[in-house]
Amino acid sequence: MSRFVLQKSVRVTGVSRGGHISRVSSDRFWISYYNNLILTNTAGDKLHHLTDISSIWGHHGYKCVYSSPSNGDLLVGMYNTDTNIEAKVVRYNSTGEHIQTIQYNNNTGQRLYRSPSYITENSNGDVIVSDWSRGVVVTDGRGKHRFSYRRPPSGSELFPSGICTDALSHILVCDYNTHTVQILDQNGKFLSQIQTLEHGIDESCCLSYDNYTHLLWVGSENNSTVNIYRVIYEDSLTETLLMEIRGKCISYASYKKKLTKLKEEKLVEEIKHLEETIRTTADNVETLEEKNKELEDIRRQKMRGVLIRSRARWVEEGEKPSHYFCNLENRNFTSKIIPKVETENGNIIYKQAEILNEAKKYYEN
Structure with missing residues (x-):
């Protein structure tokens, strides 16, 4: 079981509420809302401010992005802003080449997403999307649908927003309806929740987790408060250490x-x-x-x-054989055998068993 201990609450200068949050270091983070993007520290000081970021990104239907630390791939959640359909997740490699599109359920053929709002990737390669209409949608690295999480134990419909994963591959997602952060295991089983309302956050909407310090950063939809929690894994003391x-x-x-x-x-x-x-x-x-x-x-x-x-x-x-290595082995194998032999009566034989028998006769005589 994981326990979340509130370490600090920060009032951020320059924003009235949170939209997305991204940790930079143990004492600095970016927070955005609408067209404002602010770099701040844990004292709440505004260190850098980007305004009107819509002029940078434009209005192309991009809803959320995530850069994979394992391979440098960029995951982009998007949908058609004119029709509000055709939602999908697109993967680009580190050079910007489009290498994957995740859009349909491989079992039913139905669309996986409708309004992807936040996206992240788990340590096992799963792509995890927070979709306002479809809940938490999880696919494996190949795009195969694993599960969807839509209803917490309270019985209310999940209205998800910010999402991230922790060091044990748990999935953490904000839920507007219950005013909590839901914690699931990597297979979608509910484990626990954080009652953010008790700590001054009415509607938690954005998350960021630091794998090195095990700090969870939670931003609010209704005010400029950011809460910082330390995650303690009580049943896994050795793993935590x-x-x-x-x-x-x-x-x-x-x-x-x-x-x-x-x-x-x-x-x-x-x-x-x-x-x-x-x-x-x-x-x-x-x-x-x-x-x-x-x-x-x-x-x-x-x-x-x-x-x-x-x-x-x-x-x-281990040593992974290359194409050249396999071809070299084939050539070496060919050179180790006798392809054909002419017998005493002038016949040509090709079968290896007959060639070995003829060689045996030759050396016996």
Whole structure:
């Protein structure tokens, strides 16, 4: 069972209510409503403000987008704004190439979506859509319909809005009708809920979850309040500790990588400058050699990391045969056999069993 402990409530300057929310770091997040997009911190200060974002996106029927951290794909929920039908989810790869469209139920042939409003992706590859008319619609990575969640235990019709997933692949979705955040497992089974009304949020509408800090950010439809909850997995203490350690390690590794990159860039600039000055004077030769050695050490360490990761990937995934490798094996197999043999009476034989028998006779005699 997961327990949600309210850590902080933030009043955001510049918006009257929330629409979409996206966490940037542990103390900064973007929040939008209509044509305003604001970057703010946990003190509620407005750090950056984009106005009239409709002039950027236009009115093309795009309702929601999600960038997959696992492969860089972009998932876009859309529908025809003229007819309010033909709703679908479209997947683009990291280069912008259209690679998938999810639109119909593979079992019934009926349309999966009508008004996709929020979209996310689970760690198992499931595409999860919050649809005002169809509830929570979940398909697998190939677009096959897995399940839909439309009615919470209260018995009321689900009116979903913001949606996200947590570190254990639970699905979290805001419900306008019950003034709660519903928590489901990855197969659609109801687990628990957050009574956001008790914490000053009348109608929760947008969510963002941080896999590293295990903080859940909840925005309101009726005011500028954003609540920040810490998620505690009571039945999975070991998993929680491991996730905490993993988050700290990733955070520290990212910090070290950034420092190393800055140091490498600085060394490249210094070496370039020293090489130019040496053309006129030989005073800085020793310094140049030291800088080159330092740069070489950094790049050797980077290469060592690449080799370690490649070996780890080989251990986990195994060696995958390529098309060239398979063709080479076929050619080698062909060269290992005797394709035909002429017998003593002048007959040509091709069957391997007959060839082996003839060879046996030859060496026996």
